[in-house]
Amino acid sequence: MTASPLLTGLAWLLLCQSIGEATSRLAHLPLPGPVIGMLILLLLLRWKVVREPVAAAADALLAHLSLLFVPVGVGVMTHMALISQYGLRLLLALVLSTWIGLLVTALVLRATLRRSDKAPAA
Amino acid sequence: MTDFVQLWVYLSTTPLFGLTATLLVYLLAQTVYGWFGQAPWANPVLWTVLLLATLLSLSGTPYPTYFSGAQFIHFLLGPAVVALAWPLWQRREEVRRRAGPLLLAALAGGASASASAVAIGWSLGLPDELLRSLAPKSVTAPVAMGIAEQLGGIPALAAVFAVLTGLVGAISAKYLFDAVGAMPARVRGFALGTASHGIGAARALHVDADAGAYAGLALGLQVVLAALLIPLIARIL
Numbered sequence: 001m002t003a004s005p006l007l008t009g010l011a012w013l014l015l016c017q018s019i020g021e022a023t024s025r026l027a028h029l030p031l032p033g034p035v036i037g038m039l040i041l042l043l044l045l046r047w048k049v050v051r052e053p054v055a056a057a058a059d060a061l062l063a064h065l066s067l068l069f070v071p072v073g074v075g076v077m078t079h080m081a082l083i084s085q086y087g088l089r090l091l092l093a094l095v096l097s098t099w100i101g102l103l104v105t106a107l108v109l110r111a112t113l114r115r116s117d118k119a120p121a122a
Numbered sequence: 123m124t125d126f127v128q129l130w131v132y133l134s135t136t137p138l139f140g141l142t143a144t145l146l147v148y149l150l151a152q153t154v155y156g157w158f159g160q161a162p163w164a165n166p167v168l169w170t171v172l173l174l175a176t177l178l179s180l181s182g183t184p185y186p187t188y189f190s191g192a193q194f195i196h197f198l199l200g201p202a203v204v205a206l207a208w209p210l211w212q213r214r215e216e217v218r219r220r221a222g223p224l225l226l227a228a229l230a231g232g233a234s235a236s237a238s239a240v241a242i243g244w245s246l247g248l249p250d251e252l253l254r255s256l257a258p259k260s261v262t263a264p265v266a267m268g269i270a271e272q273l274g275g276i277p278a279l280a281a282v283f284a285v286l287t288g289l290v291g292a293i294s295a296k297y298l299f300d301a302v303g304a305m306p307a308r309v310r311g312f313a314l315g316t317a318s319h320g321i322g323a324a325r326a327l328h329v330d331a332d333a334g335a336y337a338g339l340a341l342g343l344q345v346v347l348a349a350l351l352i353p354l355i356a357r358i359l
Binding site: 010013014016017020030031032033034035037038039041042045051054055057058059061062065066067068069070071072073074075076077078079082086089090092093094095096097098099100101102103104105106107108109110112113115 | 140144145148166167170171174175178179185188189192193195196198199200201202203204205206207208209210211220222223224226227228230231232234235236238239242243246247248252256259260263264265268269272278279281282283284285286287288289290291294295298299302305306309310312313314316317318320321323324338340342345346349350353354
């Protein structure tokens with residue numbers, strides 16, 4: 001009997017996250033545990049034994065990424081006092097800054113990609 | 123009737139309730155999203171959150187009771203961040219070849235979103251604690267919580283701001299990009315992943331595979347850049 005790729009992949013993800021959490025705490029790094037875990041996994045993915053199960057688990061998890069934000073999103077109800085006090089100003093700051101971020105990213109990338117696509121292949 | 127009330131009181135206090143309600147309402151919202159041809163305003167996260175929050179308020183269920191069940195879904199955000207290594211690895215050639223433009227765009231977009239949120243909030247007179255929770259808003263929720271904690275913000279609030287930022291991007295990006303003229307799908311996707319993290323990336327993935335791939339890439343880059351740079355800049359300021 002062979003192990004399920006999905007479960008093996010999930011085990012790799014959790015293992016990398018655990019090592020990441022431990023490293024972040026022990027070395028007092030500014031990076032959160034899951035981010036260090038992601039960097040560790042990036043190094044491990046060159047090996048097929050890791051890559052194949054991780055691909056199955058990562059695709060399954062990332063396909064439903066938006067569902068994972070729901071529990072935190074519902075938490076908005078616990079901050080009703082703040083929201084009724086600063087709601088409009090908060091919304092203005094959130095919406096405008098998101099638009100600024102979207103536009104700056106898109107315009108910078110479009111301009112620099114055009115330039116690098118025109119340049120001869122290095 | 124009293125039997126029914128007793129049953130409800132029992133069920134609504136077990137973790138089973140929060141988990142079941144989250145999944146059922148999300149599936150319903152996803153179906154409706156499909157009916158409306160995946161229109162941006164029909165975003166399933168937005169309607170799931172609104173519906174659940176209304177349901178909890180009307181039934182008088184406290185958020186911690188709900189979260190005791192929903193935490194099983196919430197927990198998966200950590201492994202999901204680790205899983206971002208996979209789309210990054212798949213596009214390693216692309217990343218290597220276009221490292222300059224991609225890094226520059228990720229830095230410029232992430233920095234302008236974070237700085238403008240704090241600047242607009244500050245000019246509108248928002249208290250310091252809220253500003254510190256606004257700074258990491260373009261980063262995916264679990265990482266935003268970690269950064270806010272380091273900055274002296276409120277982690278739970280930072281996570282809510284991150285979710286709202288994701289929703290704003292997912293709902294409005296299409297109209298914004300259409301207004302400024304031709305944007306290739308990969309550029310739209312990369313911008314959504316940079317400024318609106320996972321919720322923006324999910325939206326990009328629904329629209330176009332190329333846009334989705336670049337959004338996943340941007341999401342992974344933003345997580346590393348923001349986690350490294352935001353606390354550093356805050357310390358200098």
